[in-house]
Amino acid sequence: MTLKHLEALYWVWRLGSFTAAAERLHSTQSAISMRIRDLEEALGQELFDRTARAARLTTKGQELVGYAERVMELMAEIKARIGDPTIVSGIVRIGVTEYVALTWLPDLVRELNARFPRVTLEMNVDLTLSLLDKLRGGEIDLAMLPGPIVQPGLRNISLGFVEFAWMASPALKIPDRRLTPRDLDNWPILTLSKTSNLYAQLERWFEESGAVGRRTDTCNSLSVLASWTISGLGIGYLPVEHFGRDIRAGRLRMVDVTPKLPDLEYVAALDRRHPQPLAQSVAELAVTVSTFERRTQLPETQSGSALAAVAARRRPAAKTRAR
Numbered sequence: 001m002t003l004k005h006l007e008a009l010y011w012v013w014r015l016g017s018f019t020a021a022a023e024r025l026h027s028t029q030s031a032i033s034m035r036i037r038d039l040e041e042a043l044g045q046e047l048f049d050r051t052a053r054a055a056r057l058t059t060k061g062q063e064l065v066g067y068a069e070r071v072m073e074l075m076a077e078i079k080a081r082i083g084d085p086t087i088v089s090g091i092v093r094i095g096v097t098e099y100v101a102l103t104w105l106p107d108l109v110r111e112l113n114a115r116f117p118r119v120t121l122e123m124n125v126d127l128t129l130s131l132l133d134k135l136r137g138g139e140i141d142l143a144m145l146p147g148p149i150v151q152p153g154l155r156n157i158s159l160g161f162v163e164f165a166w167m168a169s170p171a172l173k174i175p176d177r178r179l180t181p182r183d184l185d186n187w188p189i190l191t192l193s194k195t196s197n198l199y200a201q202l203e204r205w206f207e208e209s210g211a212v213g214r215r216t217d218t219c220n221s222l223s224v225l226a227s228w229t230i231s232g233l234g235i236g237y238l239p240v241e242h243f244g245r246d247i248r249a250g251r252l253r254m255v256d257v258t259p260k261l262p263d264l265e266y267v268a269a270l271d272r273r274h275p276q277p278l279a280q281s282v283a284e285l286a287v288t289v290s291t292f293e294r295r296t297q298l299p300e301t302q303s304g305s306a307l308a309a310v311a312a313r314r315r316p317a318a319k320t321r322a323r
Helices: 003-015 018-024 029-043 059-082 098-102 105-115 128-136 197-209 222-230 244-248 277-289 306-312
Strands: 089-096 118-125 142-147 154-162 164-168 189-192 216-219 235-239 264-271
Touching (some): 003 029, 018 029, 089 098, 089 128, 089 277, 098 118, 105 277, 189 222, 222 235, 264 277
Parallel strands (some): 089 118, 089 142, 189 216
Antiparallel strands (some): 142 264, 154 264
8 A cells, every 4th residue: 555545545535536536646547546446455445336426435435535635644744844845846736816817926936936846836727716616626726816715624814905996998988076886887897707706796886885787797807807998898897006007008097986895805725624735835935925915914814805705605696787
């Protein structure tokens, strides 16, 4: 019985299939099946129920998974904490939302490459709810996204806050005065897709203000939304600092709307139930590299903002603002 045998068992159980485990371990399905058979022969026990269509563990298999998980965690911790970082090897799968990718992610990759030269990085850029699904499913080891994320088993490490504001092209000739959410009913709203935290936050904000909404156009790319906004297709809700150059150049203007939405906090989310020491090291380094605004708070954010709820449930879009 070797660590590779236990890894195969763990990932088949965690991902639910031999094929997914083979993909995760950069192997083949036949090789993973062989490891499981070798493990069963070494222990004299059947670990998977061969009568089930899915990869279902037997009672003894379930018991062994607990041991396998502990062994893998211990091995990873030894490598990450005791070993020389320059010889630590492996793969860390990182999920990020687009704004992280557009800002300080290159600096993080540069630091990781310098500190862990033998570690391979696999980046996945996606929207919030998709990244959370992948984190829970074991497809990624940590996610850096808007939060905080209030879900059982997930840990949040704050990466700082980002100020967003309503912006529009001067061509829209929006009145130069303080507006309300109901005033924005006169123009199309441009925002990220429904699987983003931002969409849920804006929907809730409009509903609480009694706005009806002319139309909401969505896109899964922040860069595309900015382009649409500059082109005068509607009013966008965009990060102030990142688009400061467009504001100064006159391509965009900030629209004064009250009440103001709270600034968006970004977090590194990790799965407490399946800790990965290397992922923890990445999250800790991300805290030092992030250019988002730091604020005094608990080490692990406990905020219960409106953004937190969207991660726990896929909230249906309000009909009043649907296109």
